[in-house]
Amino acid sequence: MADEQKYANYIPDFFECDTVDKAREIILTGNDTMSTEDRWREETTFLAEEMGREFNITSSDLILDYGCGIGRVAKALIERYGCRVMGLDISASMRKMALEYVNSQQFSVVSPQDFDLLVQGGLRVDHTYAIWVLQHTYDPRVELSRIQSSLKPGGRFYLVNEPGRCVPCDMGWVNDGLDIFKLVPTYGLQVVKEGRITLYPMNRESDKWPVANTYQREG
Numbered sequence: 134m135a136d137e138q139k140y141a142n143y144i145p146d147f148f149e150c151d152t153v154d155k156a157r158e159i160i161l162t163g164n165d166t167m168s169t170e171d172r173w174r175e176e177t178t179f180l181a182e183e184m185g186r187e188f189n190i191t192s193s194d195l196i197l198d199y200g201c202g203i204g205r206v207a208k209a210l211i212e213r214y215g216c217r218v219m220g221l222d223i224s225a226s227m228r229k230m231a232l233e234y235v236n237s238q239q240f241s242v243v244s245p246q247d248f249d250l251l252v253q254g255g256l257r258v259d260h261t262y263a264i265w266v267l268q269h270t271y272d273p274r275v276e277l278s279r280i281q282s283s284l285k286p287g288g289r290f291y292l293v294n295e296p297g298r299c300v301p302c303d304m305g306w307v308n309d310g311l312d313i314f315k316l317v318p319t320y321g322l323q324v325v326k327e328g329r330i331t332l333y334p335m336n337r338e339s340d341k342w343p344v345a346n347t348y349q350r351e352g
């Protein structure tokens with residue numbers, strides 16, 4: 134008898150969780166060399182400094198945190214630069230926890246569907262970042278199209294991702310072979326800086342270091 138063909142099914146509610154501790158573990162999973170707490174502290178500081186430089190953030194900027202989780206990066210940017218951040222996330226529980234965690238008048242949350250309505254009504258953001266998000270989405274072309282259409286001309290997009298895809302499915306993390314870094318420029322976002330995150334001792338080979346690129350929307 135021939136082997137039965139198996140297909141992986143995407144789990145849309147994979148990122149729903151009921152406690153902040155579970156959310157933190159799912160957002161930055163600990164490993165042999167660094168705990169979730171270590172990663173939270175070191176990586177968040179690194180990202181806030183990097184984005185401060187790459188976006189040249191001012192207090193009048195509105196920045197989109199695409200896949201905000203509980204808002205760890207948004208909180209750091211608001212505290213450092215006094216900007217406004219809008220956190221978009223597919224997970225209702227993450228959005229709820231983010232409002233409590235960031236706890237600032239400068240922060241708001243939105244679902245992807247409500248964000249589309251705001252953009253149809255004319256909303257545009259100064260800059261956008263997506264940290265550990267596009268590697269996990271079912272179809273990153275949807276996210277890139279939303280990011281491109283909501284970004285002001287000349288606005289910047291900062292992207293942190295694993296080199297490969299890891300989509301949450303009923304058969305585990307699946308790499309569907311899509312190359313996010315080849316896709317991004319096809320959405321009118323030109324690379325202005327190619328970077329890597331070198332904080333993690335477990336990624337010993339440089340081709341396994343997470344990618345941290347800056348793009349700019351064509352004017």
Ligand SMILES: C[S@@+](CC[C@H](N)C(=O)[O-])C[C@H]1O[C@@H](n2cnc3c(N)ncnc32)[C@H](O)[C@@H]1O
Nearest residue numbers: 148160200201202222223224227264265266270
């Ligand atoms: C690994 S967490 C990273 C959270 C946050 N960016 C951080 O670094 O602290 C991935 C986040 O992306 C969100 N997410 C996954 N797919 C998404 C999608 N299609 N649209 C918006 N958010 C998504 C998840 O709900 C989760 O909060």
